[in-house]
Amino acid sequence: MPKVPTSYFVVQTKLKPIMEAIQKAGVPEKFTLAFLDSLGFKSTNDRPIVAVLKSLDFLNQSGAPTQVYRDYKDTSKSKRVMGIRLKDAYSDVFLADENANTLPADKLKGIFASLTGKSDSVATKMAGTFKTLCSIADFSQESNIIQDEKIENYSKNVKPSLDTSVPPTEGPKSTEFHYNIQIHLPITRDISVYNAIFQSLKDHLM
Secondary structure (H helix, E strand, O other): OOOOOOOOOOOHHHHHHHHHHHHHOOOOOOOOHHHHHHOOOOOHHHOOHHHHHHHOOOEOOOOOEOHHHHHHOOOOOHHHHHHHHHHHHOHHHHHHOOOHHHOOHHHHHHHHHHHHOOOHHHHHHHHHHHHHHHOOOOOOOHHHHHHHHHHHHHHHHOOOOOOOOOOOOOOOOOOOOOOOOOOOOOOOOOHHHHHHHHHHHHHHHO
16 A cells, blocks of 8 residues: 555645644643644534644544654744654655655646545545645755754763873874773682682782
8 A cells, every 4th residue: 555644634724724723732632623623623624634643643543642743843843843754654655756745736636646546636635735734844954853863862872981081192003902800709708718819810910
């Protein structure tokens, strides 16, 4: 099956206001129709937002908001979050055209119809939903975000060096080897056993 969400909006002009309302509201335990009503969207044409949010991983299958949902509420990165999620959710659309987010509606309709086998009417609505979401997304920063995350994760896993010595000056370089020796001492009350062990170490290592 092609990776293309089948959810769509009939009234495209309602999609952006709903997403803006989500950014302004608190995070519910579960995104229900009652919560949608509380945002001021009570029409049956508004209800497909639940399926759309699930397809973008804003909600899990039980309707609970995910970390993506919470990240989207941060207006400083919401467009980039949307761009990343669209690239993933509509990956086959972007496989058909790497610049799918810039395509006109008629070309998008053709891609959606081809990938899903839906009628022209449904494909048009699916393409319109995708295009509206693209209008509130930023795709230019996607690679930078991913790179920044890799750098951040790498930094968290690298322990800082404890060597605060001054860098060596120009000259012959030497190679030094350091060994750490662990000794597992036997449990005994006879002190002579320990004395014999340490004396042996002194004789062979010093």
